[in-house]
Amino acid sequence: MSNKVLEKLKGQLIVSCQALPGEPLYMENSTIMPLMARAAIKAGAKGIRTNGVLDVKEIKKEVEVPVIGLIKKGYEGFPQYITVGMSEIDALVEAGADIIALDCTLRDRYDGKTINEFIADIKAKYPHILLMADISNLEEGINAEKAGVDIIGTTLNGYTPYTETSDKGPNYTLIEELVSVVKIPVIAEGRIHTPEAAKKMLDLGAYAVVVGGAITRPLEITNRFIEGMGLK
Numbered sequence: 001m002s003n004k005v006l007e008k009l010k011g012q013l014i015v016s017c018q019a020l021p022g023e024p025l026y027m028e029n030s031t032i033m034p035l036m037a038r039a040a041i042k043a044g045a046k047g048i049r050t051n052g053v054l055d056v057k058e059i060k061k062e063v064e065v066p067v068i069g070l071i072k073k074g075y076e077g078f079p080q081y082i083t084v085g086m087s088e089i090d091a092l093v094e095a096g097a098d099i100i101a102l103d104c105t106l107r108d109r110y111d112g113k114t115i116n117e118f119i120a121d122i123k124a125k126y127p128h129i130l131l132m133a134d135i136s137n138l139e140e141g142i143n144a145e146k147a148g149v150d151i152i153g154t155t156l157n158g159y160t161p162y163t164e165t166s167d168k169g170p171n172y173t174l175i176e177e178l179v180s181v182v183k184i185p186v187i188a189e190g191r192i193h194t195p196e197a198a199k200k201m202l203d204l205g206a207y208a209v210v211v212g213g214a215i216t217r218p219l220e221i222t223n224r225f226i227e228g229m230g231l232k
Helices: 002-009 033-043 053-062 086-095 115-125 138-147 172-181 195-203 218-228
Strands: 013-017 047-051 067-070 099-103 130-134 151-153 186-189 208-211
Touching: 013 033, 033 047, 033 053, 047 053, 053 067, 053 086, 067 086, 086 099, 086 115, 099 115, 115 130, 115 138, 130 138, 138 151, 138 172, 172 186, 172 195, 186 195, 195 208
Parallel strands: 013 047, 013 208, 047 067, 067 099, 099 130, 130 151, 151 186, 186 208
Antiparallel strands: none
Protein backbone atom coordinates (compact mmCIF):
# COMPACT_ATOMS: atom_id res chain seq x y z
CA MET A 1 0.00 0.00 0.00
CA SER A 2 2.67 2.49 1.02
CA ASN A 3 4.73 1.92 -2.11
CA LYS A 4 1.65 2.48 -4.25
CA VAL A 5 1.09 5.84 -2.56
CA LEU A 6 4.67 6.89 -3.20
CA GLU A 7 4.58 5.67 -6.79
CA LYS A 8 1.66 7.99 -7.50
CA LEU A 9 3.78 10.98 -6.45
CA LYS A 10 7.00 10.17 -8.31
CA GLY A 11 7.98 12.99 -10.63
CA GLN A 12 4.77 14.87 -9.90
CA LEU A 13 3.46 18.14 -8.51
CA ILE A 14 1.92 18.20 -5.03
CA VAL A 15 -0.10 21.30 -4.20
CA SER A 16 -0.21 22.61 -0.64
CA CYS A 17 -3.72 23.81 0.22
CA GLN A 18 -3.65 25.57 3.58
CA ALA A 19 -5.13 28.62 5.29
CA LEU A 20 -4.23 29.59 8.84
CA PRO A 21 -6.11 31.81 11.31
CA GLY A 22 -5.69 35.45 10.31
CA GLU A 23 -5.29 34.65 6.61
CA PRO A 24 -7.94 35.76 4.06
CA LEU A 25 -9.01 32.24 3.06
CA TYR A 26 -9.29 30.90 6.63
CA MET A 27 -12.77 29.97 7.85
CA GLU A 28 -13.66 28.93 11.39
CA ASN A 29 -15.34 25.50 11.48
CA SER A 30 -15.52 25.40 7.69
CA THR A 31 -13.07 25.26 4.79
CA ILE A 32 -12.72 26.11 1.12
CA MET A 33 -9.53 24.08 0.77
CA PRO A 34 -11.32 21.14 -0.90
CA LEU A 35 -12.16 23.53 -3.76
CA MET A 36 -8.51 24.50 -4.03
CA ALA A 37 -7.63 20.81 -4.07
CA ARG A 38 -10.24 20.10 -6.73
CA ALA A 39 -8.79 22.81 -8.98
CA ALA A 40 -5.23 21.58 -8.44
CA ILE A 41 -6.10 17.98 -9.29
CA LYS A 42 -8.15 19.03 -12.31
CA ALA A 43 -5.04 20.83 -13.60
CA GLY A 44 -2.92 17.70 -13.19
CA ALA A 45 -1.42 17.79 -9.71
CA LYS A 46 -1.10 14.29 -8.22
CA GLY A 47 -1.06 15.01 -4.50
CA ILE A 48 -2.27 17.49 -1.87
CA ARG A 49 -0.60 18.68 1.32
CA THR A 50 -2.89 20.20 3.92
CA ASN A 51 -3.16 21.26 7.55
CA GLY A 52 -5.66 20.11 10.13
CA VAL A 53 -8.14 17.30 10.63
CA LEU A 54 -11.06 19.11 8.97
CA ASP A 55 -9.13 19.84 5.78
CA VAL A 56 -7.71 16.32 5.58
CA LYS A 57 -11.17 14.78 5.93
CA GLU A 58 -12.90 17.16 3.51
CA ILE A 59 -10.16 17.00 0.88
CA LYS A 60 -10.17 13.20 1.04
CA LYS A 61 -13.88 13.33 0.17
CA GLU A 62 -13.20 15.62 -2.78
CA VAL A 63 -10.17 14.09 -4.51
CA GLU A 64 -8.71 10.63 -5.04
CA VAL A 65 -5.00 11.36 -4.71
CA PRO A 66 -2.55 10.94 -1.82
CA VAL A 67 -3.06 13.54 0.91
CA ILE A 68 -0.14 14.63 3.07
CA GLY A 69 -1.59 15.75 6.39
CA LEU A 70 -0.10 17.79 9.20
CA ILE A 71 -1.32 19.70 12.22
CA LYS A 72 0.19 23.08 13.02
CA LYS A 73 0.15 23.47 16.78
CA GLY A 74 2.75 25.24 18.88
CA TYR A 75 4.04 24.26 22.30
CA GLU A 76 4.98 27.14 24.58
CA GLY A 77 8.71 27.65 24.86
CA PHE A 78 9.55 25.44 21.88
CA PRO A 79 9.87 26.40 18.20
CA GLN A 80 8.37 23.32 16.53
CA TYR A 81 4.79 23.55 15.29
CA ILE A 82 4.34 20.91 12.56
CA THR A 83 2.79 17.72 14.00
CA VAL A 84 4.85 17.80 17.18
CA GLY A 85 2.97 15.41 19.49
CA MET A 86 1.42 11.96 19.41
CA SER A 87 -2.08 13.40 19.82
CA GLU A 88 -1.64 15.12 16.46
CA ILE A 89 -0.43 11.87 14.90
CA ASP A 90 -3.47 10.04 16.31
CA ALA A 91 -5.82 12.67 14.89
CA LEU A 92 -4.25 12.57 11.42
CA VAL A 93 -4.33 8.77 11.28
CA GLU A 94 -8.01 8.83 12.24
CA ALA A 95 -8.68 11.54 9.63
CA GLY A 96 -7.25 9.30 6.93
CA ALA A 97 -4.06 11.10 5.93
CA ASP A 98 -2.06 8.95 3.50
CA ILE A 99 1.21 10.53 4.61
CA ILE A 100 1.90 12.46 7.81
CA ALA A 101 4.37 15.34 7.77
CA LEU A 102 6.16 16.26 10.98
CA ASP A 103 8.96 18.53 12.17
CA CYS A 104 12.16 16.49 12.12
CA THR A 105 14.61 19.23 13.00
CA LEU A 106 17.13 18.46 15.72
CA ARG A 107 15.92 21.16 18.10
CA ASP A 108 14.89 20.44 21.70
CA ARG A 109 11.34 19.08 21.91
CA TYR A 110 8.61 19.92 24.40
CA ASP A 111 8.47 16.34 25.71
CA GLY A 112 12.21 15.96 26.28
CA LYS A 113 12.47 13.22 23.66
CA THR A 114 14.77 13.27 20.69
CA ILE A 115 13.10 13.33 17.29
CA ASN A 116 14.45 9.81 16.74
CA GLU A 117 12.67 8.59 19.86
CA PHE A 118 9.43 10.24 18.76
CA ILE A 119 9.65 8.64 15.31
CA ALA A 120 10.27 5.25 16.94
CA ASP A 121 7.16 5.76 19.08
CA ILE A 122 5.08 6.57 15.99
CA LYS A 123 6.37 3.56 14.05
CA ALA A 124 5.67 1.28 17.02
CA LYS A 125 2.09 2.51 17.26
CA TYR A 126 1.42 2.87 13.52
CA PRO A 127 3.92 0.65 11.69
CA HIS A 128 2.33 1.18 8.27
CA ILE A 129 1.90 4.96 8.28
CA LEU A 130 4.11 6.91 5.88
CA LEU A 131 6.08 9.71 7.53
CA MET A 132 7.40 12.79 5.74
CA ALA A 133 10.24 14.48 7.63
CA ASP A 134 10.10 18.26 7.34
CA ILE A 135 13.74 19.30 7.72
CA SER A 136 15.83 22.43 7.26
CA ASN A 137 19.33 21.20 6.42
CA LEU A 138 21.40 18.24 5.27
CA GLU A 139 22.23 16.95 8.76
CA GLU A 140 18.55 16.75 9.69
CA GLY A 141 17.73 14.91 6.47
CA ILE A 142 20.42 12.31 7.06
CA ASN A 143 19.26 11.86 10.64
CA ALA A 144 15.62 11.53 9.61
CA GLU A 145 16.46 8.70 7.22
CA LYS A 146 18.37 6.90 9.99
CA ALA A 147 15.40 7.42 12.33
CA GLY A 148 13.12 5.55 9.95
CA VAL A 149 11.03 8.10 8.06
CA ASP A 150 9.82 7.32 4.55
CA ILE A 151 10.22 10.68 2.83
CA ILE A 152 12.30 13.80 3.38
CA GLY A 153 10.93 17.27 2.61
CA THR A 154 12.92 20.50 2.56
CA THR A 155 9.92 22.35 3.99
CA LEU A 156 11.70 24.09 6.86
CA ASN A 157 14.82 25.27 5.04
CA GLY A 158 15.06 29.00 5.66
CA TYR A 159 12.65 28.81 8.58
CA THR A 160 15.00 27.76 11.37
CA PRO A 161 17.41 30.22 13.00
CA TYR A 162 20.40 28.36 11.57
CA THR A 163 19.07 28.32 7.99
CA GLU A 164 17.51 31.79 7.78
CA THR A 165 18.19 33.45 4.46
CA SER A 166 17.35 36.63 2.58
CA ASP A 167 17.19 34.55 -0.61
CA LYS A 168 13.58 34.42 -1.77
CA GLY A 169 14.26 31.58 -4.19
CA PRO A 170 14.44 27.81 -3.69
CA ASN A 171 17.46 26.01 -2.27
CA TYR A 172 18.68 23.87 -5.15
CA THR A 173 21.92 23.01 -3.38
CA LEU A 174 20.16 21.31 -0.47
CA ILE A 175 18.22 19.07 -2.86
CA GLU A 176 21.43 18.13 -4.69
CA GLU A 177 23.16 17.31 -1.40
CA LEU A 178 20.27 15.26 -0.03
CA VAL A 179 19.68 13.14 -3.12
CA SER A 180 23.38 12.33 -3.26
CA VAL A 181 23.48 10.84 0.25
CA VAL A 182 20.04 9.47 1.19
CA LYS A 183 18.21 6.54 -0.35
CA ILE A 184 14.63 7.54 0.44
CA PRO A 185 12.57 9.99 -1.65
CA VAL A 186 13.40 13.68 -1.26
CA ILE A 187 10.52 16.06 -1.92
CA ALA A 188 11.42 19.65 -2.75
CA GLU A 189 9.36 22.22 -0.87
CA GLY A 190 9.83 25.84 0.03
CA ARG A 191 10.05 29.10 -1.94
CA ILE A 192 9.31 27.41 -5.27
CA HIS A 193 7.49 30.18 -7.12
CA THR A 194 7.72 29.23 -10.79
CA PRO A 195 7.18 26.20 -13.04
CA GLU A 196 10.81 26.53 -14.11
CA ALA A 197 12.01 26.22 -10.51
CA ALA A 198 9.79 23.19 -9.95
CA LYS A 199 11.09 21.48 -13.08
CA LYS A 200 14.68 22.21 -12.08
CA MET A 201 14.05 20.50 -8.74
CA LEU A 202 12.94 17.35 -10.57
CA ASP A 203 15.94 17.58 -12.89
CA LEU A 204 18.22 17.73 -9.83
CA GLY A 205 16.75 14.50 -8.49
CA ALA A 206 13.81 15.54 -6.33
CA TYR A 207 11.24 12.76 -6.12
CA ALA A 208 8.37 15.25 -6.33
CA VAL A 209 7.74 18.95 -5.76
CA VAL A 210 5.39 20.70 -3.33
CA VAL A 211 4.16 24.17 -4.29
CA GLY A 212 1.84 26.13 -2.04
CA GLY A 213 2.02 29.90 -1.90
CA ALA A 214 2.52 30.38 -5.63
CA ILE A 215 -0.71 28.49 -6.37
CA THR A 216 -3.10 28.64 -3.41
CA ARG A 217 -2.38 31.88 -1.55
CA PRO A 218 -3.96 34.78 -3.46
CA LEU A 219 -2.70 37.33 -0.93
CA GLU A 220 0.88 36.23 -1.52
CA ILE A 221 0.42 36.02 -5.29
CA THR A 222 -1.16 39.48 -5.51
CA ASN A 223 1.51 40.92 -3.25
CA ARG A 224 4.19 39.61 -5.62
CA PHE A 225 2.50 41.45 -8.50
CA ILE A 226 2.10 44.65 -6.46
CA GLU A 227 5.77 44.62 -5.48
CA GLY A 228 6.87 43.74 -9.01
CA MET A 229 4.86 46.67 -10.39
CA GLY A 230 6.49 49.04 -7.91
CA LEU A 231 3.19 49.78 -6.22
CA LYS A 232 4.40 48.98 -2.71
